[in-house]
Amino acid sequence: MNADSPRRRALRRFFQHRLAVLGLVVVVVFILAAVLAPWVAPYDPIQTSWTRLRKPPSAAFLFGTDENGRDVFSRVLWGARASLMAGVVSVLAAMLMGVPLGLLAGLAGKWTDALISRIADAMLSVPFLILAIALAAFLGPALENAMLAIAISAAPVFVRLARGMALEARSADWFEAARALGNPPWRTALLHVLPNIVPPLLVQGTLAIAEAIIAEASLSFLGLGQQPPQPSWGSMLNSAQRFLTQAPWMAIYPGVAIFVVVLAFNVFGDGLRDALDPRSQRR
Numbered sequence: 001m002n003a004d005s006p007r008r009r010a011l012r013r014f015f016q017h018r019l020a021v022l023g024l025v026v027v028v029v030f031i032l033a034a035v036l037a038p039w040v041a042p043y044d045p046i047q048t049s050w051t052r053l054r055k056p057p058s059a060a061f062l063f064g065t066d067e068n069g070r071d072v073f074s075r076v077l078w079g080a081r082a083s084l085m086a087g088v089v090s091v092l093a094a095m096l097m098g099v100p101l102g103l104l105a106g107l108a109g110k111w112t113d114a115l116i117s118r119i120a121d122a123m124l125s126v127p128f129l130i131l132a133i134a135l136a137a138f139l140g141p142a143l144e145n146a147m148l149a150i151a152i153s154a155a156p157v158f159v160r161l162a163r164g165m166a167l168e169a170r171s172a173d174w175f176e177a178a179r180a181l182g183n184p185p186w187r188t189a190l191l192h193v194l195p196n197i198v199p200p201l202l203v204q205g206t207l208a209i210a211e212a213i214i215a216e217a218s219l220s221f222l223g224l225g226q227q228p229p230q231p232s233w234g235s236m237l238n239s240a241q242r243f244l245t246q247a248p249w250m251a252i253y254p255g256v257a258i259f260v261v262v263l264a265f266n267v268f269g270d271g272l273r274d275a276l277d278p279r280s281q282r283r
Contacts, residue, residue, distance in 0.1 A: 013275040020271020026264035030257075034080040043071035045078040046229040054247040064249040067239060068229075075231035076253050082232045083261070086147050086216035086225070087209040093151035095205060098158025099197075103189050105159065106166025117163065120156040128153050132215045136224040143216075143232075146225040150215045154208050161204055165197035199276040206269035210262045217258050233258050 015021055033040065042062075049069035057064045063072035105116040123131065135149035166189075179188060219225035220234025228235055233254040240250035 010275045014271055017271035017274055019267050020274070023264040023267035023269075023271065026260060027268055030080055030261050030264070031084060033077050034084050037074075037077040037081055041071075041074035041077045043074045045070060045074045045231045054243065054250070056247075057249055063253045064247065066236070066247070066250050067243060070229075072236075072250060072253055075236060076233070076257055079226075079231040079233045079236060079254060080257065080261075082143060082220070082226045082230070083213050083216055083234075083258070086143065086150065087212040087265075090147045090150035090212045090216075091154060091205050091208045093147070094154035094208065095158050095201065097151065098155035099162045099194075099201065101155075102159040102162025102164075103166050103193060106163040107170065107189055107193070113163070116159065120159040120163075123153070123156040124160070128211060129215055129218060133219065133222065133224065136219050141224045141227060143220075143226045143230075146216055146219045149219070150212050153215070154212065157204065157208065158201070161200060162197060165200065166193055169193045169196060203269055203273040203276060206265060206272055210265035210269070213258065213262055213265070 047070060049065075052061070052065050052069040054067060055061055055065040055069075061071055061073065063076060066072055066075070101116050101120075105113040126134075132146075132149045132153040135152055136146050139145035139149060216225055217232070217234035217237070220232040221238045223235075223238070226232030226235055228239075236254040237251055240247070240254070243250055
């Protein structure tokens with residue numbers, strides 16, 4: 001790789017952004033905690049015990065216990081699995097739905113562009129979380145249905161982003177040259193347009209994961225996501241609201257986990273955007 005290649009310059013700009021690096025470290029820590037939860041968690045997250053109801057944090061129970069005697073620390077670790085999986089899988093599914101439609105709209109034009117754009121605009125007119133709640137309520141309470149609802153709700157953002165980049169590419173000289181060489185539209189889209197929109201897609205995807213985590217927690221809080229007794233940060237907050245005065249730790253730790261991981265993804269996404277876009281480089 002060239003010593004001054006665009007990739008090296010982007011990496012250098014990213015690592016100069018200290019908050020972004022810290023955000024990446026926090027994200028990696030949460031991912032490792034979720035992956036290693038079966039080995040790191042000291043207790044079974046769904047095992048109840050009537051002898052240790054609402055125990056405060058201690059050496060035996062780092063984050064205390066809940067109303068059923070379950071270890072809150074173990075449930076937070078296992079809850080990270082549901083939240084991070086919902087965030088990553090939902091955003092990947094939203095990209096798989098939105099990017100091809102956006103490219104099709106931008107490159108095909110005419111009535112195809114009008115139809116796809118109007119549907120995306122109609123969905124974007126409804127607040128993201130409200131649309132996700134409505135779809136999840138229609139599909140039924142389950143983590144898989146919640147992820148599908150979040151993916152459908154997030155897809156219009158990627159439709160609009162891919163369409164805008166495709167329209168910009170259509171006016172470029174290299175696009176006309178590719179078409180003049182006899183490349184079919186699908187080949188031009190895959191080999192020439194798509195690689196040019198990967199950087200903004202990565203940035204938008206990172207920021208969308210943070211939104212998806214909040215959405216999953218909200219759906220689980222409302223009983224539309226991960227179903228008890230399986231742990232989820234949102235369902236843990238739902239259970240904790242009845243014991244805020246007697247056992248505040250039941251709400252504090254899952255709430256802090258949501259706050260920290262969402263903040264980390266947002267800071268990481270901001271740093272990634274600055275690194276991939278030299279015009280926004282911090283000097």
